[in-house]
Amino acid sequence: MASLRSRIALALIKKKLPEIVAADPVAELEDGLHVAIVGSGSPLPDEKRGNPCVAVIAGGKVYVVDTGESSSETLNRMGIDAGRIELVLLTHFHSDHIGGLGSVNLQRWVADGTDSKMKVLGPPGVEKVVAGFNEAYELDCGYRTAHHGEDFVNPETGAMVAEEFPVPAEGETAVVLEDDGLVVTAFEVDHSPVAPVVGFRFDYKGRSAVISADTVYSENLVKAAKGTDLLIHDALSVELLMMVANASTEAGLTARGSILTDVTDYHATAPQAADAARAAGARALAITHIVPPLPLKGLEEVFLADAPERFDGPLWLAADGDLYSLPPEGGLKRSNLIRRR
Numbered sequence: 001m002a003s004l005r006s007r008i009a010l011a012l013i014k015k016k017l018p019e020i021v022a023a024d025p026v027a028e029l030e031d032g033l034h035v036a037i038v039g040s041g042s043p044l045p046d047e048k049r050g051n052p053c054v055a056v057i058a059g060g061k062v063y064v065v066d067t068g069e070s071s072s073e074t075l076n077r078m079g080i081d082a083g084r085i086e087l088v089l090l091t092h093f094h095s096d097h098i099g100g101l102g103s104v105n106l107q108r109w110v111a112d113g114t115d116s117k118m119k120v121l122g123p124p125g126v127e128k129v130v131a132g133f134n135e136a137y138e139l140d141c142g143y144r145t146a147h148h149g150e151d152f153v154n155p156e157t158g159a160m161v162a163e164e165f166p167v168p169a170e171g172e173t174a175v176v177l178e179d180d181g182l183v184v185t186a187f188e189v190d191h192s193p194v195a196p197v198v199g200f201r202f203d204y205k206g207r208s209a210v211i212s213a214d215t216v217y218s219e220n221l222v223k224a225a226k227g228t229d230l231l232i233h234d235a236l237s238v239e240l241l242m243m244v245a246n247a248s249t250e251a252g253l254t255a256r257g258s259i260l261t262d263v264t265d266y267h268a269t270a271p272q273a274a275d276a277a278r279a280a281g282a283r284a285l286a287i288t289h290i291v292p293p294l295p296l297k298g299l300e301e302v303f304l305a306d307a308p309e310r311f312d313g314p315l316w317l318a319a320d321g322d323l324y325s326l327p328p329e330g331g332l333k334r335s336n337l338i339r340r341r
């Protein structure tokens with residue numbers, strides 16, 4: 001005999017399930033440009049934040065920028081149907097930005113309503129990365145078609161297609177996508193010694209958002225982000241990361257201590273992200289790719305340091321699930337797609 005608690009749980013889930021399964025928050029969004037933070041963390045394990053991934057939504061279509069590990073799970077938790085993914089754009093090929101690419105493609109492939117190969121746009125190198133994921137998933141695609149049938153999982157569309165674009169020259173930008181009123185522009189940023197790395201600007205119906213990718217303070221970014229409604233910028237706290245690095249070294253974990261120390265020189269700090277937002281004349285700033293993890297709320301102030309004094313507009317530390325909505329008539333609305341559910 002099932003316990004009272006399990007019978008109540010079963011009754012509740014039966015009642016809620018149709019609503020959960022049919023939920024499509026993207027369909028409910030008003031027209032405009034929407035930016036959803038899927039993963040706001042970094043490669044360092046962080047129970048609150050996934051690896052980097054941003055979903056830009058315009059005209060009911062979803063454009064995914066970077067696919068860190070856990071991207072497809074978090075998109076699912078946010079209620080963003082993988083079948084709505086139009087394509088993926090990659091900023092660079094660090095593992096924390098590509099680890100979830102195979103899974104995002106798989107979820108899109110098996111989603112209702114998709115019957116095309118997923119395109120992956122990126123700078124030189126994208127073909128190698130996509131070919132590698134396609135090869136790694138080839139057996140799995142075969143199993144799924146054999147099991148579920150070609151009507152539901154089309155063997156012709158299981159593999160992704162890479163589309164490479166050249167990196168724009170210093171100080172220049174290049175349009176890499178135009179789709180139903182959405183214009184996506186790429187520009188090079190500075191994450192040296194890693195190259196190529198590009199950021200993206202999205203323009204739709206008079207509103208815009210810029211995604212920095214991984215970079216130190218970059219004049220190229222400032223130029224490309226001129227007057228943007230929302231700048232999404234990476235940031236790292238040297239003070240906090242060096243505490244972790246030193247503790248690692250003292251605990252005898254010399255490789256970890258040394259690697260963490262190296263990381264401090266190729267990301268902006270929060271004050272530098274604020275400087276970039278101010279110099280660009282951005283209207284709002286969301287800081288993401290947060291390094292290191294901030295397990296205590298009080299550490300957020302330490303992480304931001306004097307960033308709020310350096311930038312006049314609204315400034316947020318992004319969280320997984322955050323949605324920034326930019327309607328054509330102006331303004332910015334902020335909500336969270338995970339907490340809303």
Ligand SMILES: [Zn+2]
Binds near residue numbers: 092094214
């Ligand atoms: Zn990187």
Ligand SMILES: [Zn+2]
Binds near residue numbers: 042096
């Ligand atoms: Zn990164």
